[in-house]
Amino acid sequence: MSETPNYDSEYDAIVVGAGLAGSTAALTMARDGLDVIMIERGPSPGTKNVFGGVLYTPRIRELTDFDDAPKERYVAKKTYSMLSEEGDETSMSIAPSSWREEPHNNSWMVLRADFDEWFAEQAVEAGAMLVTETTVTDLIKENGEVVGVETDRPDGELRAPMVVLAEGANSLVSEAAGLKDRDDRDNVAVSVKEVRKYDREKLEDRFHIDGDAGLAAHYFGDGACGDAVGGGFLYTNKRTVSIGVVYSIEDAAHDKKTPDEVLEEFKQHPAVAPLVRGGRMVEYSAHAIPEGGPDSMPELVHDGAVIVGDAAGLVLNSGVHLEGTNMAVESGYHAGRAVADALAQGRTDEAALASYETNLRDSYVVENLEHYGWFMDTAAEEKEFLFDDLPRALGRAGDAYFKMDNTPKDEHVSEAKSHILDATGGWLGAAKKAWKFRKMLS
């Protein structure tokens, strides 16, 4: 570095976005004694944010008094269902008794408007400053180094040694400043969701849940969202149910049906309709999800700036897992520590911040992304089989296997087998497909 830029402000670090990644970074840095300012575009943290969803809390529990956090229900049961367009459902349900005990496998349904506000408040209590209703529009650079941000406020320039970019899936600032490219549309999903309100007792009866226990239900197949790469979800909150669909923007762009229409159809499926009938829709929402896996991760570390959370593409979608909250928090945590270490040495250059990337690569975050990196590509390649042929074949096989008629069970079994083999392309095809998807459960 030639000369020290003029940082004109009292802050050591500016955090762009007070979502999960941003508030974690701010909290971590503030606890390390840094002067931190978080800039959030919404009227309060969380008002612009949408997820399914289940908040995964291993790190949040270490950083906060999570018992005080506004939350809805813990996940006591997960279900995975294949839905065919004809109306078949084939499903699996997992409810280990340990999930009912603290810490509930670190899996809690929350509502983001409540949770994100509380979480940002924890950073503020640790000493961070929060400004809302302010959008960062660009980064200020000097000699290739990031030295501050531009905002949409009058005299909206703010300078500081470090900037943490925690702006989520629509990373306009990182893109405008040339720190990353816009993702291709086959690496991003569109998601729409509605929150429906029910009488609490009715909701608990309907989903066989009690106390704080809740259900996380996942749906695949062309009965969930047409023949697009994607699926549907349903999560129980205290008094509301969140129901939605997530699918590739590549597919959405080609389908004349708009995402709200796809959600309407999902709700009509015989496996879903009884779960969502009645009640009242209290909110409709939409959000993008980056799901390009390890190949679409941008450079995380720059001179004077780091990128965290969804802005860094840190979402795992493996078909079985949809995780972004834990990865956002984990990346904010490692980034916050790296920034504090670098500033303690009076440095802001890329080399001094490298421990962020190293620690993230050593953590489960990048490990998981790499382990499941194959999934989205394979799912796109095998779209017709996975989302079309398989759910139908499973429905027909179930029908055949349990058939009540005057023929022996032997015949039922071979009919069931033949439905599956038709879908897979015979034994050889089945073996090939099993091989392709072998890593799904490993």
Next chain:
Amino acid sequence: MSTAKPNVPDTPEIERESIEDRLYTVKYSDSGESHLDVKVEGICEEKCTNYECVNACPADVWRAEEGGVPTIAYENCLECGTCRFACPHGNVEWEYPETGNGVSYKFG
């Protein structure tokens, strides 16, 4: 894509919510000025026939028009960003509404 829903007996009838009903549940504050635009009208007119922005938008913001250039009801926008990715010609001009305006979720 998927055809009409199956007619399976003993399935409750779920009332379809129109996009207007959906958007009615959303709280907005209007910045008074569109944060969305097309970059080059000629690209919509000449290069694009599919209206992929219209197909992908979950809030009926983008609307197909005779001349080939979609109109934009920016007040409906849920700020999901989908159109930004969906346009195959990178022709969507997209900013956040200024100073916290736009959508504001109560649940999220």
